[in-house]
């Protein structure tokens with residue numbers, strides 16, 4: 001890109017413009033997934049809304065492939081692009097807690113740890129995911145599945161309003177009354193419709209939670225998973241627990257005898273009183289013979305950052321996902337088979353419950369379609385060493401091929417890599433056509449296409 005063109009971007013831009021020749025370029029283009037190695041032509045690290053407007057206009061006028069980067073955690077690295085423009089929001093961090101209104105206004109560069117930090121002192125939280133370093137923007141716009149889903153719904157179910165910059169450069173607010181079509185679309189439809197510059201969330205009373213893991217040896221997988229599939233869909237909404245296959249990390253938090261053992265387990269996060277949580281989870285925690293049952297009262301942000309140390313930025317990640325309404329006996333057998341073959345210490349499989357409060361809205365009430373499913377499943381092959389890329393990829397694909405026939409058909413878009421249009425459409429099901437119409441209205445040229453792309457209706 002010639003210097004005259006770049007000078008145009010720099011005119012009136014208060015943030016940082018980063019180009020390939022700049023010393024900070026290689027650091028700036030890094031995303032969370034070390035498997036992604038993209039080289040943008042220019043990165044516009046915005047400092048405010050005016051900068052975002054300038055960047056959108058610059059991308060459009062120069063016909064640049066343009067990506068939007070929030071927390072940089074996207075599975076397929078969709079916050080960054082090759083040879084184009086990256087609108088990097090990572091420096092725009094601010095959380096304003098309004099205790100009277102019980103809301104939090106969150107800037108687009110925040111990660112969930114920023115929200116927890118601001119809200120927890122007031123005994124409040126917004127439903128998010130299971131790691132504190134994930135971006136608020138990308139996670140929310142795809143739906144937001146995590147520790148509080150069964151009690152308070154998805155992150156989007158707590159989203160009250162967004163401010164956005166559309167492809168034509170205009171600034172709009174979208175909520176239930178104003179630009180209601182856009183508000184419907186951004187609740188699950190990802191970054192297809194514009195750059196969200198501010199998120200307004202409802203705050204919920206969450207302070208201490210009853211949380212921690214219960215682990216069982218792999219030879220008990222079938223009994224545990226069969227009990228879990230019945231237990232969790234009927235459990236009180238205060239009870240959240242996701243099922244996982246994992247390798248016990250060799251850290252002091254776990255007994256040495258378990259270090260590096262493959263196990264299946266449930267990671268709990270229960271709201272409500274400790275007694276009620278203890279009583280409600282006891283039947284499941286009494287199944288078979290757990291090798292570890294480490295559940296107790298902890299501050300919510302501690303649960304939310306439990307995995308941060310295990311999963312620092314830069315590891316190799318290969319993802320596959322599906323929604324599940326049921327976990328049949330046949331699929332239990334497949335899970336047991338592939339769970340026993342975890343290829344590396346960091347690789348894992350999670351089944352996140354999306355029952356309880358998530359089911360209070362219908363499949364067409366927001367763009368997030370799979371309200372009738374009971375689990376968002378994800379298989380991730382993970383390892384620090386790029387030499388193990390093929391090994392983790394092969395396991396992940398084989399596992400996915402084995403259980404996909406038992407799935408509901410589509411996947412949670414935030415757990416997908418770049419898997420093609422068919423897969424995107426399967427994930428939005430009946431909502432796809434409406435999303436395509438809204439996309440045509442607000443982004444007819446498909447300017448925002450570095451995402452799980454909704455193609456503008458013909």
Ligand SMILES: Cc1cc2nc3c(=O)[nH]c(=O)nc-3n(C[C@H](O)[C@H](O)[C@H](O)COP(=O)(O)OP(=O)(O)OC[C@H]3O[C@@H](n4cnc5c(N)ncnc54)[C@H](O)[C@@H]3O)c2cc1C
Nearest residue numbers: 070071072073074078079129130135137138139145191196
């Ligand atoms: C370790 C790890 C754990 C995770 N755990 C969970 C979990 O528990 N629950 C869950 O639901 N998801 C989880 N995810 C998935 C996560 O939701 C997605 O990776 C999400 O895309 C991350 O958002 P981000 O802002 O960090 O990503 P980025 O890579 O910065 O952005 C991803 C996409 O979001 C869009 N986007 C970002 N910012 C904006 C904006 N301001 N306006 C418009 N579009 C924007 C763009 O389309 C972009 O392509 C996890 C991911 C990782 C890596």
